[in-house]
Amino acid sequence: MxxxxxxxxxxxxxxxxxxxxxxxxxxxxxxxxxxxxxxxxxxxxxxxxxxxxxxxxxxxxxxxxxxxxxxxxxxxxxxxxxxxxxxxxxxxxxxxxxxxxxxxxxxxxxxGTARPDGTVLVSGTGAGAVRIVARREAEVADCHGWLVGDEGSGVWLGREAVRAALAALDGRGAPTALLPAVTAALLGAPLHPGAGRRGAERVVAAVHREPPIALARLAPQVSAAATAGDAVAVGIVARAADALVAAVAAVRGDARTPIVLAGSVVGGPTPVGDRTRSALEERWPGCVRVAGxxxxxxxxxxxxxxxxxxxxx
Known part of the structure; x- marks a missing residue:
C-alpha cells in the first residue's frame, strides 16, 4: 500500500x-x-x-x-x-x-482548497499574505520576520502587549488589563502601576531571557483582554486585523479565487481572526475559507x- x-x-x-x-x-x-x-x-x-x-x-x-x-x-x-x-x-x-x-x-x-490559484493569509507565529499561482508562490506581502515585519502575528501581538503593559506601568500609556495579565505570564505574579522602574526592568529582563518567538505565547492575553472590552487590547486587535487585510489587498487585487486563512491567530476563534474574516468577507464575499x-x-x-x-x- x-x-x-x-x-x-x-x-x-x-x-x-x-x-x-x-x-x-x-x-x-x-x-x-x-x-x-x-x-x-x-x-x-x-x-x-x-x-x-x-x-x-x-x-x-x-x-x-x-x-x-x-x-x-x-x-x-x-x-x-x-x-x-x-x-x-x-x-x-x-x-x-x-x-x-x-x-x-x-x-x-x-x-484550505484543492484549487491551484488564490491567496493565503497566514498569521501564527509569523504573518503575511501570498498570492498562489499553480500552487507556487507568486507575490508576497510582509512575511518579513519578527524583527521588521510579521504584522498581526502572534509574536507581533505579544510584543504589542508587552509594550502596552510597560507604558501603563510607567505612566506613558492608558491603564490596561494587559499590565497584570502580561506580567503574571512573564513573572509568575501580576504587577500593578505602583511597581515603578524596578518592575519594568523585571519585565524587560524576562522578555530578553527567551527567544523572540516566545512572545507569541502572550497573544492569548490580548485576545482575553479584548474580549473583556479592554480598550488598549481592542486597539491592538484592530491594528492587527487592519495589517492582515492590507497584506491580502496588496497581493490580491479583485480576484475571485479562494482566500485561505491559516495559523492560530487568524484561522481560529480569536478576536483578530473574527475581525479579519469579517473584513475579508465584506470585500471578497464567498471567497474566504479556513485551512485544515x-x-x-x-x-x-x-x-x-x-x-x-x-x-x-
Whole structure:
C-alpha cells in the first residue's frame, strides 16, 4: 500500500501526517518547533526527525512513496541545502522516497482548497499574505520576520502587549488589563502601576531571557483582554486585523479565487481572526475559507504527480 508523508515545520511546533493515496490518515504526530529560521538548524532537524519517527511508528517505511515538508522562511539560497538535509533525515527514518521542500504557504493554501490559484493569509507565529499561482508562490506581502515585519502575528501581538503593559506601568500609556495579565505570564505574579522602574526592568529582563518567538505565547492575553472590552487590547486587535487585510489587498487585487486563512491567530476563534474574516468577507464575499491540517495537506501534495514542479525542482 502506497503511503505519503507530509510535514509542517513551524516556529512553535512541528507536525507530521502519513496518508494513503486515498487521503485516509494512517499516522500523525506533533513535536517541538522545527523551523531552522527560528531555531538552531541542528535543533530544528532533530525536532523534525523525532516528529517524523513518531508519525511513522508501526507503519512500513518501505511503503512511503513521497515526503513533502512545508517550511516558513524558505529562501532560494537555502532551499537546496535544506532539501539535502531533509533527504538525509528521511533516510535515517528508513525512507527511500523522493523528498521535497516547499514554502509553508503552499501547504497552508492546499489545506484550505484543492484549487491551484488564490491567496493565503497566514498569521501564527509569523504573518503575511501570498498570492498562489499553480500552487507556487507568486507575490508576497510582509512575511518579513519578527524583527521588521510579521504584522498581526502572534509574536507581533505579544510584543504589542508587552509594550502596552510597560507604558501603563510607567505612566506613558492608558491603564490596561494587559499590565497584570502580561506580567503574571512573564513573572509568575501580576504587577500593578505602583511597581515603578524596578518592575519594568523585571519585565524587560524576562522578555530578553527567551527567544523572540516566545512572545507569541502572550497573544492569548490580548485576545482575553479584548474580549473583556479592554480598550488598549481592542486597539491592538484592530491594528492587527487592519495589517492582515492590507497584506491580502496588496497581493490580491479583485480576484475571485479562494482566500485561505491559516495559523492560530487568524484561522481560529480569536478576536483578530473574527475581525479579519469579517473584513475579508465584506470585500471578497464567498471567497474566504479556513485551512485544515497543513501536514496532511503536505502529504496530499506528496501524492500529486506534479509535486516536483511545485518544489521548483
Amino acid at each position: 502506497a503511503l505519503y508523508v507530509g510535514m509542517d515545520a513551524g516556529g512553535s511546533r512541528s507536525r507530521a501526517a502519513v496518508v494513503e493515496a486515498t487521503g485516509a490518515l494512517r499516522g500523525a504526530a506533533v513535536g517541538a518547533g522545527a523551523n531552522p529560521v527560528s531555531h538552531a538548524p541542528d535543533r530544528a532537524l532533530d525536532a523534525l526527525a523525532g516528529t517524523l519517527r513518531a508519525a511513522l511508528a508501526g507503519l512500513p517505511a518501505a511503503d512511503v512513496r513521497g515526503l513533502v515538508l512545508g517550511l516558513a522562511g524558505l529562501g532560494a539560497s537555502g532551499a537546496d541545502a535544506l532539501a539535502a538535509r531533509l533527504a538525509e533525515l528521511a533516510r535515517g527514518a528508513g525512507l527511500a522516497c523522493p523528498t521535497h521542500v516547499v514554502g509553508d504557504v503552499v501547504t497552508a493554501f492546499a489545506a 491540517d497543513p501536514a496532511r495537506a503536505a502529504a496530499w501534495l506528496a501524492a500529486q504527480p506534479y509535486v516536483s514542479s511545485i518544489a521548483g525542482r
